[in-house]
Amino acid sequence: MTTEAPAPGRIVLLTASHRVAPGLLSWPAWQTLHAAGRVLCADDGHPQLPYLREAGITVEITAPSAEELVRACEGGTTIVVVPAGEGDQALTDGLARMAGSGRVQMPDLELLPGSYDLPGARLLDLVQVMDRIRNECPWSSTQTHKGLAKYGIEEAYELVEAIEDGDRDELREELGDVLLQVVFHARIAQEGSEEDGAAPFSIDDVAGTIVEKLIHRHPHVFGDEHAETPEDVKEHWLRTKAIEKQRDSVTDGVPLGQPGLALAAKLASRVRTSGLTVPVPSGDGIGYELLALALKAESSGADPEAALRAAARAYRDAILAAEGHEGSEAHEARE
Structure with a gap:
């Protein structure tokens, strides 16, 4: 009489973007978490933990080795591992070695994305990096709008040069340099101005202003007006802009420099x-x-x-x- 080998079980490595608010997980992620035999996390300060516990999920704070994790799955247990940063690479490397050895009956391995980055999510990283540089870099922390003005001009010219050269790699880099100027100035403006008492504003205020302007100046996209040709679009734009600016002359707003x-x-x-x-x-x-x-x-x-x-x-x-x-x-x- 032969004895059947125990069911190998299942290991699920749950990933989540740090650019998405904790607790905002996909429905498949919540289903898997609720159905799992065990949920493990090595970091007792992981931002997802309060939301998992609020949902009634018991999370064990432990950092098993690959061998321990495989043994724990014997008998058909599904274990979900919430990645905690440090140690994750060692665990995945260990699982890969065991699977490649051919000597171990491995549980099913699954990588389950719990959340995804939305388009533009890396802009959040840029804002965070700029904030730290402004606080900690001896040069960046002393810069002013006026001091940075020349760099804005230089970067704009380099962007134009990349466009005219048709160099897409250079274009991507120069667009980043121009974007840096925007984020840098917005970070400085966030501090306000002690000299003239100007009210502070942030990169969110900058983005919010241009979003409102774009929506208002594209009534053929966001409203009831119609535009069939690029000329119609330009006419809408100029008419709306004239109403907004209330200019006395067509020369108003033309930078003479x-x-x-x-x-x-x-x-x-x-x-x-x-x-x-x-x-x-x-x-x-x-x-x-x-x-x-x-x-x-x-x-x-x-x-x-x-x-x-x-x-x-x-x-x-x-x-x-x-x-x-x-x-x-x-x-x-x-x-």
Whole structure:
């Protein structure tokens, strides 16, 4: 008479995102927790524990080895392990070694996601990292909005360069650098201003403001209006923006400190969309000639600033060729 081997049981490693509030677990996770023979966790301060206990789940605070865990499953027991950080790698490595040895009857192993990151969840990590840097870094803790202003300009130009180069890896990095500037400034603003008594605001206030603006300026998406073409969308946007800003002039809000060609094109765009008839000023000097060229480019749908940058790059390549270099790529590799 042969004796049947005991049922191997089941080990469930429950994972949960630290970016999701504790207790917000998936329905399969709650079902598995309630049906489990044992629930183990090595960390008595784990943020999930109060919610598990409130749901009537008994959690044993213990850190078994892989061998102990496998033995505990004999007889068909299902054990759920709530990962606790330190020691988790040793446990999973031990289970992998035992399974790979072929000498042990292993229980069923399952990795069960209890919660998932939502899109944008890593932004929470960025906010936390920035908060710590602001508090602990000797350089970052002393920075001001004015002191960081030049970096915002530099990062914006580097982003444009990555776009024009068509380098997606560089684009991803430069977008991160621009995002850092936003989060850095918001973190500084969170402290308020002792000099002028300005009220503090946080990154949530920044995000909330732009969310409200986007919803308000897209009534064809979030409201009852309709837009069939990009031109319709732009008309909605400009009309809504004009009502919000209550500007006295079409030139209001145009930053005069931007590069000259971009400034001329922006003013020309405002004039064109407003329906005004404005004579182009004339005078002696290269400035008026450049102004006329910028207005001509804008009226034809071209970006004069981008066009000049493209021409300047071609000129840079010509210089490299005259110097005997193979091309712009070799030069950029040395920068």
